[in-house]
Amino acid sequence: MINSHDILETINMIDNENLDVRTITMGISLLDCVDPDIDAACRKVYDKICRYALNLVKTGEDISKDYGIPIIHKRISVTPVSMIAAACP
Template identity: 65%
Template sequence: MLNQKEILSTIAMIDQQHLDIRTITMGISLLSCCDPDAKKACDKIYEKITRYAEKLVKTGEDIQHEFGIPIVNKRISVTPMALVAGASETEDYVPFAMALDRAAKTCGVNFIGGYSALVQKGMTLADEKLIRSIPEALDRTELVCSSINVGSTRAGINMDAVKLMGRIIKDTAARTADRDGLGCAKLVVFCNAVEDNPFMAGAFHGVGEAERVINVGVSGPG
């Protein structure tokens, strides 16, 4: 049973110390969406995300109203796209980013993360295709976030990936210069990326995770 002091303390945290739920992020595995036909793969990606996350925003709003604590962001993270797109026979990965963007807009979330590749030890052909597509992908989408892991304590640093990402960052800034280089604000370059990361802009749904999960980020008072 809550006493008066605890209730007033909670109200003070919200009113004066900015206590909030910073984000609820649904992680979704897209491994089942792999397909040799890129268009079919994109259709599967859109369908699965919109089916799983259809009620994410509404549920967050309902919880916010019930408990009176703001939930600032509602987001989605997906399997690193290089792993999904690598099954498709295509040189152009931008449609995969656009499918993510469409799905995010349909669901009403703030951002979707996972246009990503993990290349700390080396790049596959799919990894390189995705990396080279980043400037155009972030230029043509609004809600998609991208991340690349280029090194780790165990594997060392992939200097080929570092060199390539230098060019990619510059190209992304140039392509989105009319929006203050916004593309770069949605792009993260990691070392020692964790297996699963629900935090934008570097979010992706780890391969060791369940089919779908909910991650909750709480901002401490102050």
């Protein structure tokens, strides 16, 4: 259960000790982008990353605003490109 001491300690950490969230990461699997045609695979990868990560920064800012704690970095992590490229001739 949260008590007043914990709340005051958290406020102190935000105000005086610069409490923040270093990074939020969106993980995106690109395995469904595999295609024997390299141009098609590249297009699928680009489209998927743009579609999924379109609102990542805004969502991070909204979360930061809701909780009052800054989020410093917003990033994406994807399937290793070597796994996608291995399917191309």
